[in-house]
Each structure stands twice: as C-alpha cells, then as structure tokens.
Amino acid sequence: MSKLPHITTSIFSKMSLLAKEHKAINLSQGFPDFPIDVKLKNIITQKIQEDTHQYCPASGHPELLEEIAQVVKKSYQREAHVEKEILVTAGATQAIFTAIQAVVHTGDEVIILDPSYDCYVAPVLLCNAKPIRVSLGSNFMPDWESIQKHVNSKTKLIITNNPHNPSGRTWGEDDMNQLKLLLDEFKNLHLLSDEVYEFITFENKHLSAHLYESLHKKSIIVSSFGKTLHVTGWKIGYVIADEKIMNEIKKIHQYMVFCVNSMSQHVIGAYLSQDGLKDIKILYKKKRDIFRKGIEKSRFKLLPCEGTYFQTLSYEGVSNLSDIEFTEQLTKKYGVAAIPISVFSQDNQHHKMIRFCFAKENSTLKTASDLLCKI
C-alpha cells in the first residue's frame, strides 16, 4: 500500500516535459538559463585538482559553515553558532524534509499557507501528522485571523515562505509582528521559514526570521545556494536553527545523506570567501522589469512582483479555460510554458492566474513576451 497515495509527479516536471515536447520557451520551472559567474567556474576547475573529493564533516565543510555564518551576520546581524546552529543540506528540499521529520510527531498539526510550494505536504504526511492548509488572502498575503483560527495546542509547526513562490509577494513588518505574537502565544508552535529567495527582493527589504531575536529559539530557517548562486542543479542549501532543534535535525540528516557532496561545498566556501554574495537583486530586478515591460501591452494583467524570480499574471479577459487547460494551450499553441497557480493549493480552485519564471536570458524574456502579446 502506498504511503503517499495522493502524491503525483510534480507540476514542474510535467510542464518542463510538455515544453520540451512542443519546443516551447520554458518559463515554467524555476531555474536560470544563463551562465553561472565565471569566478565560480574558475574555482570549480581549481578545486577539482585539489583534495576535495572525500567526505566532509556531516554538518558541512568548515570553511563553508564559517562563510554562511558571515553571510547571516552581514545580512541580518545574527550571530549563528558555526558548529551548533548551521547545517549544509542537499538543497532546501532536503533541509525542509529533514526539519519536518525532526520536529513533527504522529498526530501533530502543521500549518501550510496556500498557495504553497510543493515540498511541504509529503514530509508532514510521512510523520503521520496532519497538514492544515490555510489560504492566504486573495492578494497572497497572510490572513492572520484565519491563521489564528487554525492554530491550537496540537499545532507543532507553521511553514512560511517569504519571499513567496508562486506569487512573488513579500511580507511586511505587520506580518512579522503577527507571526511573533502567534509563536509567543502557542508554546508548542515552531516556525519553519522557507527563505530560499531571501536575496531576491526588489523595492522592499527582506524581513527574514533571522532579524527577530525572539523568533530564534523556535525557528528553523532554510536557504538555497541553488537560488542564490544560480546553481539549482547542484542541490545545495543550508538550515539554521537553535542548537536544541538542530541536534534533532542532525540526527536525521546523518542517515539521509551524512554529508552533502564535497566538491560543491569546497567551491561555494571558496567563492564566498573571495567575493561574498553579489547583489543578485540588481540582476533580477532588471529581468523582472524587462519581462513586465514586454507584457504591459498584452491582454494579461500583471500582478505585483516584490521578490523571487516569478511573475504572476491574470488571464481574466483572455480565456475562460481553467488555469491547467490554459497553460497547456499556451505551451502547445503559443510556445510559452507557464505554471498554473491552482496546483499550489489544496482546493485546486483556479482564479485565472499563471506563473512565469523570469530567471532567463533577456533575449528569451523578450521573445516570450512578444509571443504573449500576440494572444
């Protein structure tokens, strides 16, 4: 008998395959199509020749852990303890899976805010726990009254995602204050803060859970080098949590992967020590603006994009199809692949919205927006 009878192939694999079959421009799955930094490439060449091919310590290559601590300190003024509070993971996906296994027990409840990225539900189900899907407001911002109504003494975890995939919205101070109040009120409640797009925000400053000391003891904060350094295929990220929670996470991590592949750890450690993090905001802001400008004159309606590399569009007034049918039509007939938003929610209700990834060459964005303008 299947442990996950309702879980099917992810929409990202499905749409990427459809795009390939129909030779459509693939703006569905979230991955960059442009080259990585030459400096990163040069470090790879150099590190391949060095002794970087054996197991790293289970928590991570010491140089990389140090560099992560520096990034967190510089970005959020938090002093994360290098040995006790940081863990390098095989992407954010493994970080999230491991964290959920570590803190969630049979019968616990976990709040997931819909529309939500697709890697939260399965690990909760595997803990024999209950995902409680709470809808974000129609503007994709948290509805605190509704969230409050769904939290009780059985709620172990709330999973937040800011900047938000798929909507591209970012949380404000009020949201962070509400979150703090909620965690204060419910002693059993912990926070899993998925911040894989932490360095991709535009007009607004990213309000990380790292910034609030009162959240540190109860939070697990996840990031992804895949997103930050445009190396999604390397599957490397990290998680930061208070020592007590981290000890539990590490117990599971050591039997899932033991340690993340050594080469990427050495390479990223050296890269960060030389360069720090480049301001990727500038790069993505430019791409967002090119794409938005290209779409402006189309029949689609642009929704706000404050962070991430996703732009959501409404096709109300363009088609009456469901968003799943519409993205299929878009791929097959018009040559651009996107993701329907309804698949990110439990109720699968569609509101005529689709998501495009703009982490693409400017020329790709231009061609795609020209095609969309013809509809």
Ligand SMILES: Cc1ncc(COP(=O)(O)O)c(C=O)c1O
């Ligand atoms: C919100 C969110 N969380 C987690 C992940 C997974 O990141 P990784 O590729 O590092 O596992 C993604 C990837 O698209 C994402 O968008």
